[in-house]
Amino acid sequence: MLHRTICGRNEEDFFQELIRFHGFAAPGLVLGGFLVDWARELVGADVEFDAIVETTHCLPDVVQLFTPCTVGNGWMKVLDWDKFAVSLYDRRKLTGYRVWLDLGKLRSFPHLYNWYMQLVPKKDLPLDVLHEAILNAGRAPLSACSITVTRHYERHKKKKIAVCPQCGEAYTASQGLKCPACQGKGYYEASILV
């Protein structure tokens, strides 16, 4: 088998880590493992890289588990495009690689194509069938190219802090005279103070 390890783990450890973090080994995670594995290899071991992920589904968790980039450390940005692609790039030079699921290549893997394109009901493609298809396919349904990053590379540094005159909590001053919640963007009704 071409890929005896995925993201530097043997298959069993790879699956264990996915399940522990994400709750279960969703097919998108396993497939994502091959994207991240290839992107890491292309960008090289000595490069300090940032990540841009083009979907909120599954793939961000693979990046967070198997690269140093997370939401909370600011090295991973997530675009809500629902494209199954990830870019890793040198955070100083802004050069790197994008790896994506290539539909033209995916057609050679009917189970995977039918799953990804939502052509058959979920119950007709059990998880173990999909896992096996993804592991057997490896990098074959993927493509990669070198890129120069032109947007979304800004570091997300903490900005000047203000205290909201209404709720008394701290927020970023640049957001306005009140915090977003007190501006009416809140997502909750508060009741009893604990």
Added chain:
Amino acid sequence: MLHRTICGRNEEDFFQELIRFHGFAAPGLVLGGFLVDWARELVGADVEFDAIVETTHCLPDVVQLFTPCTVGNGWMKVLDWDKFAVSLYDRRKLTGYRVWLDLGKLRSFPHLYNWYMQLVPKKDLPLDVLHEAILNAGRAPLSACSITVTRHYERHKKKKIAVCPQCGEAYTASQGLKCPACQGKGYYEASILV
């Protein structure tokens, strides 16, 4: 000491997991541990909960490490408000708890107050001083209240897929006739196909 464990881990394991995932034990992570710990306790062990985090800095990583909620499984939403607060809520009943850093209470902890409000240069507050102050303070600088969630509770399900006529990649059909990148929202210049 009141909190011998944080998020179900002893102190050493807690720090180890933070460092492994995030790269280093940023003060915001350690403080975040107490928010998540309290929110989990309030929401109860038997409740299937979702999370809403009100900052992109540090706190999302604590939630992802010490609750079942991640970006990639859709159970955690991140608001870019820079408010140090997290809500955990029953995903069916939409009731739960919000825990936040309470500036009124934080004033009793000068090192923490000065750090969070950016009142002293970073070099004057070494990491070990901050860690100790945070661990000693525990939940004392926090407040919590029960909430009903009124927004952002929608499940982020995969929507109908289309194939972009320009790049040939799959994307969510509702985004338009072309994928976001081919609409001009792209973040990279591609060069050599690998």
